[in-house]
Amino acid sequence: MSEYAQPGVLVSTDWVKENLTRPGVKIVEVDVDTHAYGAGHIPGAVGFNWQSQLQDTVRRDILSRPQFEELLSKAGISPQDTVVLYGDNNNWFAAYGFWLFKLYGHEDVRLMNGGRVKWLNEDDKPLTAEPTEISPTEYSVSSEHLELRARLEDIKAILEGDNENLVDVRSPDEFTGKIIAPAGMTETAQRAGHIPGATNVPWSTAVDADGTFKSADELRRIYLEEGAVEPDQPTVAYCRIGERSSHTWFVLKYLLGLENVRNYDGSWTEYGNLIGMPIER
Amino acid sequence: MDHDRRVYDSIMELLPNEANPSPMVRLGRMSPSPEAFPLFAKLEWMNPFGSVKDRAAFALLKDLENSGRLPPGRAVVEPTSGNTGISLAAVSGLGGHAMRAVVPNKIPNEKKILLKIAGAELEVVSDELCPSPGMGDGSINLAKTYAKAQPERYAMPNQYENDANVRAHMETTGPEIWRQTEGRLTHLFLSLGTCGTATGLARFFREKGANVTVVAVQPSAGHDVPGLRNIAQLDVTKLFDPDLIDEILEIDYELAYVRALELSRNEGLFAGPSSGLIYEGARRVIERDQPTGLGVMIFPDNVFKYTSSMARHLPELAEGLEPTAAGVAANNS
Numbered sequence: 001m002s003e004y005a006q007p008g009v010l011v012s013t014d015w016v017k018e019n020l021t022r023p024g025v026k027i028v029e030v031d032v033d034t035h036a037y038g039a040g041h042i043p044g045a046v047g048f049n050w051q052s053q054l055q056d057t058v059r060r061d062i063l064s065r066p067q068f069e070e071l072l073s074k075a076g077i078s079p080q081d082t083v084v085l086y087g088d089n090n091n092w093f094a095a096y097g098f099w100l101f102k103l104y105g106h107e108d109v110r111l112m113n114g115g116r117v118k119w120l121n122e123d124d125k126p127l128t129a130e131p132t133e134i135s136p137t138e139y140s141v142s143s144e145h146l147e148l149r150a151r152l153e154d155i156k157a158i159l160e161g162d163n164e165n166l167v168d169v170r171s172p173d174e175f176t177g178k179i180i181a182p183a184g185m186t187e188t189a190q191r192a193g194h195i196p197g198a199t200n201v202p203w204s205t206a207v208d209a210d211g212t213f214k215s216a217d218e219l220r221r222i223y224l225e226e227g228a229v230e231p232d233q234p235t236v237a238y239c240r241i242g243e244r245s246s247h248t249w250f251v252l253k254y255l256l257g258l259e260n261v262r263n264y265d266g267s268w269t270e271y272g273n274l275i276g277m278p279i280e281r
Numbered sequence: 282m283d284h285d286r287r288v289y290d291s292i293m294e295l296l297p298n299e300a301n302p303s304p305m306v307r308l309g310r311m312s313p314s315p316e317a318f319p320l321f322a323k324l325e326w327m328n329p330f331g332s333v334k335d336r337a338a339f340a341l342l343k344d345l346e347n348s349g350r351l352p353p354g355r356a357v358v359e360p361t362s363g364n365t366g367i368s369l370a371a372v373s374g375l376g377g378h379a380m381r382a383v384v385p386n387k388i389p390n391e392k393k394i395l396l397k398i399a400g401a402e403l404e405v406v407s408d409e410l411c412p413s414p415g416m417g418d419g420s421i422n423l424a425k426t427y428a429k430a431q432p433e434r435y436a437m438p439n440q441y442e443n444d445a446n447v448r449a450h451m452e453t454t455g456p457e458i459w460r461q462t463e464g465r466l467t468h469l470f471l472s473l474g475t476c477g478t479a480t481g482l483a484r485f486f487r488e489k490g491a492n493v494t495v496v497a498v499q500p501s502a503g504h505d506v507p508g509l510r511n512i513a514q515l516d517v518t519k520l521f522d523p524d525l526i527d528e529i530l531e532i533d534y535e536l537a538y539v540r541a542l543e544l545s546r547n548e549g550l551f552a553g554p555s556s557g558l559i560y561e562g563a564r565r566v567i568e569r570d571q572p573t574g575l576g577v578m579i580f581p582d583n584v585f586k587y588t589s590s591m592a593r594h595l596p597e598l599a600e601g602l603e604p605t606a607a608g609v610a611a612n613n614s
Binding site (some may be wrong): 032033035036039040041116117120121127128129184 | 386427430
């Protein structure tokens with residue numbers, strides 16, 4: 001059985017437990033909302049709210065560099081820290097956080113395999129509602145890696161003939177246009193369907209029932225051997241709002257080691273609202 | 282406590298047990314084989330807080346109290362959107378404990394209001410962020426979070442895992458039925474949610490050495506019958522023991538509503554949709570196998586809290602018109 005391409009970016013719940021108080025290890029819970037964080041979190045963990053803290057709340061965009069620096073400074077994180085992210089919904093939003101940390105050049109960021117549910121359901125893992133004491137820092141971004149992000153222009157280039165893999169990680173019903181978005185979602189689009197040429201590999205294909213990632217061999221079979229992704233070509237992953245696709249982006253780039261993988265955070269809520277763009281169903 | 286005169290010092294004295302069983306009513310017009318196979322409905326809505334869940338709620342709280350996990354002042358937290366929440370809130374409140382119900386955001390308003398009336402604190406979570414597989418972490422995990430992170434403030438009965446839920450039925454429902462049927466029971470028809478009722482009753486009758494066929498009736502996939510789980514949804518509960526169930530029947534969930542209406546009209550049994558489904562399962566087994574013996578159906582609750590569900594499936598009801606759904610007839614015989 002082969003290993004993940006970069007096994008160091010994934011840590012187990014046991015590893016986190018053993019390193020809870022190790023200096024230089026900062027644990028961050030990233031949730032779609034921090035309701036659950038408030039009810040109980042890993043001791044010492046900081047909570048990031050994806051909706052209000054991990055994106056610009058006025059214009060639609062990711063955090064700007066100064067916003068990112070401010071967020072991390074207030075969370076007491078330094079550039080040389082080992083940051084371990086975990087969160088709700090099988091780490092979707094933690095994976096988005098991982099992408100953002102990498103985009104702004106944070107060297108050592110890792111995901112806790114299985115997320116908050118795995119930790120919660122293991123008897124030996126402590127949970128607390130005590131507020132975490134934070135000593136603010138002066139976080140400074142040293143490099144940006146915008147090559148990890150796909151923009152609409154990149155999608156247009158693919159439509160115009162660039163040879164790239166386009167992976168739609170939404171559910172089959174969203175992909176085929178049966179629904180625009182899962183029921184009850186506020187972020188939606190005017191049209192249903194998918195970007196022409198995209199292959200549908202739902203994000204959940206990458207995880208086992210307990211939310212941990214499948215083995216390297218299984219992931220290789222799903223993404224590479226079954227033809228969804230041509231490994232020699234650049235790859236773009238997208239979903240509805242860019243969080244599920246961060247999860248698949250993480251799989252392709254770090255667990256399978258593909259060279260050039262980008263997350264299209266505009267995703268269907270950008271593309272499906274555009275006038276005049278081709279749509280497949 | 283005086284069951285003869287039915288005069289009590291506290292509503293809690295009305296909780297069902299062998300001395301004060303929930304009533305059983307024999308079906309008349311809707312009984313498929315009334316002579317060879319008398320069919321009874323055990324009316325769990327006659328319990329003090331309106332459903333079969335009174336039994337589990339009481340047993341779960343007693344279990345927490347007896348094991349020292351629920352000292353005075355500590356609250357109860359439980360993921361529940363329905364009858365368990367109402368019963369737990371009532372029983373907890375009478376025992377001096379607050380009750381926090383973690384509920385999915387898709388639950389109907391009337392359920393939220395009922396939980397509030399019963400005294401619960403409500404915590405509404407987005408339980409379906411994305412179609413399965415890969416649902417949100419859900420109300421179960423949020424309730425667990427409270428209990429694990431704040432154990433001095435919250436205790437979680439955990440109806441899906443706590444064997445007290447099963448024991449409640451071994452100690453009350455089982456002996457009641459045995460006494461009420463004078464040991465003549467041959468078939469038991471029920472549904473599966475937490476599986477406390479099915480597992481508890483099946484164990485009771487097995488330990489008794491009674492030869493009782495246990496038939497579980499399940500709604501088809503995509504159903505919206507409150508409180509029930511179809512086969513694919515059963516992994517959420519740890520109380521399901523397939524070895525104890527003789528047959529699982531899956532039935533088109535629309536029939537739950539149609540049969541509930543028929544039970545009201547033909548039998549005067551104001552049964553809720555899950556009871557309607559259970560009746561349909563019993564009817565099919567009786568017509569298929571032509572058994573001799575005696576059947577009991579566990580009717581979990583009545584129809585009063587499901588008027589909007591009923592109207593969604595039988596829309597004429599809300600218009601004051603006669604439902605035209607197939608099979609609905611005023612004089613179904």
